[in-house]
Amino acid sequence: MKFRTIIIGICICLGFSSCIQDEAANTEADIESCTVSDPSILKMPPIINNNTVIIMAQPTIDITQFAPLFELTEGATIEPTSGTARDFSTPQTYVVTSEDRQWKKEYTVYVDISDIKLDFSFEHWEIKEGAKGKQWHEFYEISTSGQKQSIWATANAGYALTGYITPEGGRLTDPKIYPTVSEEVGVRGKCVKLETKPTGAFGDMVKMPLAAGNLFLGSFDASVAGQGPKEALAATKFGIPMNYHRKPIAFNVWYKYTPGPVFTDENKNPVDDEIDKFDIYAIIYEPKDGKVLDGSIQFDDECIIAIARVDDPQPSNTYKELTLPFEYRKKIEDEDWKKLSNGQYYTAIVFSSSRSGAYFRGAIGSILTIDEARIILEGDK
Numbered sequence: 001m002k003f004r005t006i007i008i009g010i011c012i013c014l015g016f017s018s019c020i021q022d023e024a025a026n027t028e029a030d031i032e033s034c035t036v037s038d039p040s041i042l043k044m045p046p047i048i049n050n051n052t053v054i055i056m057a058q059p060t061i062d063i064t065q066f067a068p069l070f071e072l073t074e075g076a077t078i079e080p081t082s083g084t085a086r087d088f089s090t091p092q093t094y095v096v097t098s099e100d101r102q103w104k105k106e107y108t109v110y111v112d113i114s115d116i117k118l119d120f121s122f123e124h125w126e127i128k129e130g131a132k133g134k135q136w137h138e139f140y141e142i143s144t145s146g147q148k149q150s151i152w153a154t155a156n157a158g159y160a161l162t163g164y165i166t167p168e169g170g171r172l173t174d175p176k177i178y179p180t181v182s183e184e185v186g187v188r189g190k191c192v193k194l195e196t197k198p199t200g201a202f203g204d205m206v207k208m209p210l211a212a213g214n215l216f217l218g219s220f221d222a223s224v225a226g227q228g229p230k231e232a233l234a235a236t237k238f239g240i241p242m243n244y245h246r247k248p249i250a251f252n253v254w255y256k257y258t259p260g261p262v263f264t265d266e267n268k269n270p271v272d273d274e275i276d277k278f279d280i281y282a283i284i285y286e287p288k289d290g291k292v293l294d295g296s297i298q299f300d301d302e303c304i305i306a307i308a309r310v311d312d313p314q315p316s317n318t319y320k321e322l323t324l325p326f327e328y329r330k331k332i333e334d335e336d337w338k339k340l341s342n343g344q345y346y347t348a349i350v351f352s353s354s355r356s357g358a359y360f361r362g363a364i365g366s367i368l369t370i371d372e373a374r375i376i377l378e379g380d381k
Contacts, residue, residue: 028073028075028076028098028099028100028103029072029073029076029096029097029098029103029104029105030072030073030076030096030105031048031053031070031071031072031078031094031096031107032048032071032072032073033046033048033070033071034046034048034053034055034068034069034070034071034109035068035069035071036055036057036066036067036068036069037067037069041057041058041060041061042055042056042057042058043056043057043058043241043343044056044240044241044287044292044346045290046068047150047218047219047237047240048219048221049138049150049153049157049219049220049221050128050130050138050157050220050221050222051105051106051107051108051128051129052107052108052109052110052150053068053107053108053109053110054110054112054149054150054151054219055068055088055109055110055111055112056112056113056240056241057111057112057113058113059113059114061111061113063087063088063089063111063113064087064088064089065085065086065087066085066086066087066088066111067083067084067085067086068082068083068109068111069082069083070082070094072096073096073098074099075098075099075100076096076097076098076099077096077097078094078095078096078097079094079095079097080094088109088110088111091108091109091110091148092108092109093106093107093108093109094106094107094109095107110147110148110149110150112143112147112149113147114143114144114145114147114149115143115144115242115243115343116141116143116149116151116240116241116242116243116347117141117143117144118242118374118375118377119372119373119374119375120141120349120372120373120374121186121188121189121190121371121372122139122182122186122190122191122192122370122371122372122373123189123190124139124140124141124142124148125137125138125139125140125182125190126138126140127175128156128157130157130160131160132173133173134160134172134173135172135173135174135175136154136156136157136159136160136172136175136178136180136181137154137156137175137178137180137181137182138150138152138153138154138156139152139154139182139192139215140152151217151218151240152215152216152217153215153216153217153218153219153220153236154179154180154213154214154215154216154220155179155180155211155214155220155236156178156179156180157220157222158211158220158222159172159178159179159197159199159211160172160178160222161222162199162200162202162203162211163200163202164177164197164198164199164200164202164203165200177197178197179194179195179196179197179211179212179213179214179353180192180193180194180195180213180214180215181193181195183369185369186369186371186372187254187319187371187372188371188372190371191369191370191371192215192351192369192370192371193213193367193368193369194212194213194214194215194278194351194352194353194367194368194369194370195213195353195365195366195367195368196210196211196212196213196260196276196353196354196357196362196363196364196365196366196367197210197211197213197364198210198211198364199211204268207266207267207360208266208360209264209266209267209268209360210264210354210357210360210362210364211357212352212353212354212357212358212362212366213352213353213367213368214350214351214352214353214357215350215351215370216238216348216349216350216351217238217239217240217347217348217349217350218236218237218238218239218240218292218348219236219237220235220236220237221235221237222235234294234295234296235294236294236295237292237293237294238283238292238293238294238346238348238350239283239285239287239292239293239346239347239348240346240347241343241344241345241346241347242343242345242346242347243340243341243342243343244340244341244345244377245341245377246377246378246379246380247332247340247377247378248284248306248326248375248376248377248378249325249326249376249377249378249380250308250323250324250325250326250375250376251280251281251282251308251323251324251326251349251373251374251375251376252321252322252323252324252373252374252375252376253280253321253322253370253371253372253373253374254319254320254321254322254370254371254372254373255278255280255316255319255320255322255368255369255370255371256316256317256318256319256320256367256368256369257278257313257314257315257316257366257367257368257369258315258317258366258367259275259276259277259315259363259366260276260362260363260364260365260366260367261363261365262363262364263275263276263361263362263363264361264362264363264364265360265361266359266360266361271361275315275363276354276355276362276363276366277313277354277355278310278313278351278352278353278354278355278366278368279309279310279313279350279351279352279354279355280309280310280313280322280324280350280351280352280370281307281308281309281310281324281349281350282307282308282309282324282326282347282348282349282350282375283304283306283307283308283347283348283349283350284304284305284306284307284326284340284345284346284347285301285303285304285305285345285346285348286303286305286339286344286345286346287303287346288303292346293346293348295358304329305328305329305330305336305345306326306327306328306329307326307327307329308324308325308326308327309324310322310324313355319369319371323376347375349373351368351370352368353366353367353368354366
């Protein structure tokens with residue numbers, strides 16, 4: 001079974017975004033890739049999420065004199081120039097200008113030298129802005145050293161391309177209309193609400209009538225995904241390097257779930273006696289030849305070391321604790337322990353409001369609310 005449950009309708013419009021003119025200008029002023037003069041200092045390839053760049057580097061670097069290199073869309077320029085040494089103790093801003101000088105796009109670049117914490121409270125979010133006033137929520141963590149870590153991704157940037165208008169006239173300038181949003185009703189403090197949403201006339205036209213809410217560790221590049229359905233799968237990258245000093249044995253999270261009233265297929269036909277279900281899973285895997293898991297990879301891929309997935313998702317009107325044990329696909333040998341401890345293995349965590357949402361099957365109005373997630377290690381209480 002493929003990792004499609006979190007793609008949720010990215011292809012609804014991302015695969016066809018060339019039809020949507022208000023977003024096209026951004027593709028002329030993009031950072032297409034990022035690197036450094038010595039790639040060995042990187043924990044993983046830099047992550048580009050819409051208008052942010054995240055560089056996860058080894059703690060031995062001089063973060064006050066760090067000089068990333070950028071590849072831009074043809075003819076575009078960047079200020080400050082690529083290769084300029086800057087102090088990344090705090091995030092730095094870059095502005096990309098298109099070749100015709102008519103379009104500008106501002107990027108925030110983060111250099112993260114901290115380890116990723118193993119508990120996630122979902123207290124931190126920010127507004128991301130797209131074309132024509134569109135804006136949505138994106139989520140981040142704060143490291144033990146106080147650094148901002150933009151490790152969570154959603155497909156909200158893709159939903160922005162649908163141009164959906166609610167029956168009440170609400171538009172995508174309102175962040176609360178998107179599939180993945182922050183709410184104030186968590187187990188403690190804030191939480192994340194993921195809701196399966198309609199995609200409007202455009203989604204109906206291309207027989208992709210719904211989009212599930214999702215949240216995952218990794219990245220999503222809307223500018224690449226907009227080139228077509230296959231590109232949308234490739235543009236969704238799962239997982240980040242995480243250091244484990246003891247064996248991960250389970251993934252724990254609090255959740256609520258209410259399925260939508262009518263389950264429909266990809267043609268919007270009601271399916272009798274079928275009730276929507278959510279999906280939650282965590283995966284530890286080894287990237288092969290620099291390739292990370294994306295929407296085209298299958299659950300039985302040989303790169304997967306361990307997986308923890310909900311087998312029988314149950315609705316709940318109140319918060320319920322869910323503990324998913326990791327099932328290891330291989331015996332952990334000495335070499336594996338080294339890779340676990342130094343971040344050579346990646347960890348992907350995925351939440352989706354409709355288990356079959358990537359097939360455009362589900363129930364509009366299904367709501368998965370999550371809070372207080374953590375990875376449990378051997379010996380934890």
